Amino acid sequence: xxxxxxxxxxxxxxxxxxxxxxxxxxxxxxxxxxxxxxxxxxxxxxxxxxxxxxxxxxxxxxxxxxxxxxxxxxxxxxxxxxxxxxxxxxxxxxxxxxxxxxxxxxxxxxxxxxxxxxxxxxxxxxxxxxxxxxxxxxxxxxxxxxxxxxxxxxxxxxxxxxxxxxxxxxxxxxxxxxxxxxxxxxxxxxxxxxxxxxxxxxxxxxxxxxxxxxxxxxxxxxxxxxxxxxxxxxxxxxxxxxxxxxxxxxxxxxxxxxxxxxxxxxxxxxxxxxxxxxxxxxxxxxxxxxxxxxxxxxxxxxxxxxxxxxxxxxxxxxxxxxxxxxxxxxxxxxxxxxxxxxxxxxxxxxxxxxxxxxxxxxxxxxxxxxxxxxxxxxxxxxxxxxxxxxxxxxxxxxxxxxxxxxxxxxxxxxxxxxxxxxxxxxxxxxxxxxxxx
Amino acid sequence: xxxxxxxxxxxxxxxxxxxxxxxxxxxxxxxxxxxxxxxxxxxxxxxxxxxxxxxxxxxxxxxxxxxxxxxxxxxxxxxxxxxxxxxxxxxxxxxxxxxxxxxxxxxxxxxxxxxxxxxxxxxxxxxxxxxxxxxxxxxxxxxxxxxxxxxxxxxxxxxxxxxxxxxxxxxxxxxxxxxxxxxxxxxxxxxxxxxxxxxxxxxxxxxxxxxxxxxxxxxxxxxxxxxxxxxxxxxxxxxxxxxxxxxxxxxxxxxxxxxxxxxxxxxxxxxxxxxxxxxxxxxxxxxxxxxxxxxxx
Numbered sequence: 062x063x064x065x066x067x068x069x070x071x072x073x074x075x076x077x078x079x080x081x082x083x084x085x086x087x088x089x090x091x092x093x094x095x096x097x098x099x100x101x102x103x104x105x106x107x108x109x110x111x112x113x114x115x116x117x118x119x120x121x122x123x124x125x126x127x128x129x130x131x132x133x134x135x136x137x138x139x140x141x142x143x144x145x146x147x148x149x150x151x152x153x154x155x156x157x158x159x160x161x162x163x164x165x166x167x168x169x170x171x172x173x174x175x176x177x178x179x180x181x182x183x184x185x186x187x188x189x190x191x192x193x194x195x196x197x198x199x200x201x202x203x204x205x206x207x208x209x210x211x212x213x214x215x216x217x218x219x220x221x222x223x224x225x226x227x228x229x230x231x232x233x234x235x236x237x238x239x240x241x242x243x244x245x246x247x248x249x250x251x252x253x254x255x256x257x258x259x260x261x262x263x264x265x266x267x268x269x270x271x272x273x274x275x276x277x278x279x280x281x282x283x284x285x286x287x288x289x290x291x292x293x294x295x296x297x298x299x300x301x302x303x304x305x306x307x308x309x310x311x312x313x314x315x316x317x318x319x320x321x322x323x324x325x326x327x328x329x330x331x332x333x334x335x336x337x338x339x340x341x342x343x344x345x346x347x348x349x350x351x352x353x354x355x356x357x358x359x360x361x362x363x364x365x366x367x368x369x370x371x372x373x374x375x376x377x378x379x380x381x382x383x384x385x386x387x388x389x390x391x392x393x394x395x396x397x398x399x400x401x402x403x404x405x406x407x408x409x410x411x412x413x414x415x416x417x418x419x420x421x422x423x424x425x426x427x428x429x430x431x432x433x434x435x436x437x438x439x440x441x442x443x444x445x446x447x448x449x450x451x452x453x454x455x456x457x458x459x460x461x462x463x464x465x466x467x468x469x470x471x472x473x474x475x476x477x478x479x480x481x482x483x484x485x486x487x488x489x490x491x492x493x494x495x496x497x498x
Numbered sequence: 499x500x501x502x503x504x505x506x507x508x509x510x511x512x513x514x515x516x517x518x519x520x521x522x523x524x525x526x527x528x529x530x531x532x533x534x535x536x537x538x539x540x541x542x543x544x545x546x547x548x549x550x551x552x553x554x555x556x557x558x559x560x561x562x563x564x565x566x567x568x569x570x571x572x573x574x575x576x577x578x579x580x581x582x583x584x585x586x587x588x589x590x591x592x593x594x595x596x597x598x599x600x601x602x603x604x605x606x607x608x609x610x611x612x613x614x615x616x617x618x619x620x621x622x623x624x625x626x627x628x629x630x631x632x633x634x635x636x637x638x639x640x641x642x643x644x645x646x647x648x649x650x651x652x653x654x655x656x657x658x659x660x661x662x663x664x665x666x667x668x669x670x671x672x673x674x675x676x677x678x679x680x681x682x683x684x685x686x687x688x689x690x691x692x693x694x695x696x697x698x699x700x701x702x703x704x705x706x707x708x709x710x711x712x713x714x715x716x717x718x719x720x721x722x723x724x725x726x727x728x729x730x731x732x733x734x735x736x737x738x739x740x741x742x743x744x745x746x747x748x749x750x751x752x753x754x755x756x757x758x759x760x761x762x763x764x765x766x767x768x769x770x771x772x773x774x775x776x777x778x779x780x781x782x783x784x785x786x787x788x789x790x791x792x793x794x795x
Contacts, residue, residue: 099717101614242765268765272717277508278755298717309626327616331713
């Protein structure tokens with residue numbers, strides 16, 4: 062009788078404990094999506110990839126170390142004001158509060174940078190936003206790995222040099238930058254100016270105003286000046302029009318390189334066969350032939366929980382959302398490991414990001430072998446590897462494929478620029494650089 | 499010199515593309531005094547419907563175009579029934595606000611019906627540089643030449659419609675004086691349905707041209723911004739004004755971008771178009787071809 066009573070008491074005590082520790086605590090992750098408005102064609106696949114991967118972790122693994130992920134979607138329409146409203150309305154949601162924000166807009170990121178340090182919530186502006194946020198001493202709450210726009214610009218210069226026969230062959234060459242006339246589009250200018258001064262090429266700057274539906278004057282100038290290469294920092298309709306205009310003036314597509322936000326299926330399909338050979342930056346593979354994609358199909362789409370269309374899994378921007386979710390979930394795992402609990406908050410997740418180390422072996426375990434570059438983050442370096450490759454569009458097969466190695470950035474160019482820009486930010490905002498290590 | 503000719507020609511062609519959008523505004527303003535904020539979205543909605551019929555229902559081009567025209571006529575009827583009918587005799591600003599609401603409704607409806615993806619629109623319009631001129635050293639885009647020819651046909655059609663047909667004359671009567679037109683038995687409601695239908699068809703033409711250029715996507719609705727300086731310059735009530743105004747704006751902004759842009763950092767064509775239009779307004783407040791309104795107090 063005594064043992065039965067003991068067992069019953071133990072069982073009664075265990076029920077709330079189990080409930081409290083295993084299933085009740087949820088990891089709130091807001092998703093600042095833009096599924097409406099002129100930029101929706103780009104926002105939708107990214108949002109789908111991001112959500113589907115995290116849903117797959119819930120369905121397959123029961124979340125991360127027993128804590129389920131709770132997505133908190135909020136529509137920004139790629140509008141900075143609405144993005145800030147989304148941040149304010151979701152930052153306090155759930156027991157965990159918002160763990161991390163992926164603003165998916167350079168404009169929104171700039172607005173959230175000062176807020177993140179007050180609210181102690183990390184911002185993961187993956188490959189966009191403020192480049193000098195790579196300096197973790199000044200920007201402790203912002204992470205922009207795996208590479209910045211500045212690193213990417215130096216990679217493009219190296220790729221061009223490789224095609225021309227060496228860095229010394231850049232001298233006298235003419236490179237045009239066609240860019241979105243916004244903070245985002247202007248990001249690479251300083252880097253390219255430094256590179257032009259160092260390697261002796263001529264840089265031609267051609268801004269295009271939002272939205273970029275009409276670019277005739279820009280491309281007439283390209284036709285007149287005949288640059289050897291054209292780089293593009295575009296977004297949305299600007300990309301499609303630019304590729305078509307370049308094709309119309311018969312500019313060779315294999316000498317036209319877009320930033321990684323100008324290299325999705327949406328950007329090239331309207332130009333049809335004429336887009337064949339167009340290049341863009343990339344830090345992950347395209348396609349859906351990875352085990353993680355199979356798991357998404359099995360655990361998410363077969364259960365009717367997919368956010369998008371099944372046959373669009375693996376598109377470039379879908380995979381970009383997926384890789385963002387993968388690094389985020391790995392940072393959460395790391396934060397749980399560091400703090401010895403699955404009840405983490407944003408303040409803990411920052412530690413997870415700063416200790417993030419996703420090497421090739423881990424990528425293979427995650428079902429993403431050779432999908433992207435190994436990433437290791439530290440207190441001072443929030444950019445991580447900074448490596449970038451180039452992908453090329455095959456119009457006949459209608460698919461992208463990586464066509465270059467992953468280049469190291471030219472840190473002798475980007476390093477001083479990052480140091481100067483972050484120091485300027487620290488001065489203007491009275492930020493005392495923290496001491497790392 | 500060749501380059502100057504090339505820039506001028508391209509400006510003319512681009513201007514005609516703006517005119518196609520501006521025409522829709524003019525038609526509605528002329529007949530009802532409403533500045534239709536939704537004109538750009540109507541072009542988007544028409545293009546989305548056309549691509550939807552072709553891609554989702556596998557319709558041949560000709561059938562998809564007829565289907566889209568039918569949809570635009572039905573839309574005009576619904577707009578008249580649900581919106582305009584209840585706003586007769588309201589202030590112009592009220593009608594303008596209503597068209598802002600209409601723009602949001604149509605954009606949302608297009609999204610729900612056809613999705614937000616970029617859609618490739620290929621109805622066989624030639625694209626790329628015109629080879630013969632290219633060999634002479636001049637670049638002119640075939641799509642824009644086609645658009646210019648289409649605009650010319652459209653203007654001829656509209657001129658005949660307004661001048662020679664009974665309905666056209668009724669439209670002009672309504673435009674001149676609502677009350678007088680009503681007193682001779684012209685139905686305002688029917689006229690509005692007709693004019694919004696014609697405007698919808700013009701929106702379809704604009705949507706086809708712009709959609710062929712950039713793919714059909716939601717930013718198409720922003721082409722309305724390109725039509726505004728054309729309207730300011732050409733006048734809100736003149737069909738020839740929309741065409742001539744478009745060409746002046748097109749040439750002006752391209753020359754400015756190419757020859758002035760490099761001295762001031764570039765990307766000036768958008769605001770230069772408005773500057774040009776405003777400069778014209780200093781001399782002709784009613785626009786180049788607009789009707790001079792004299793009000794006695």
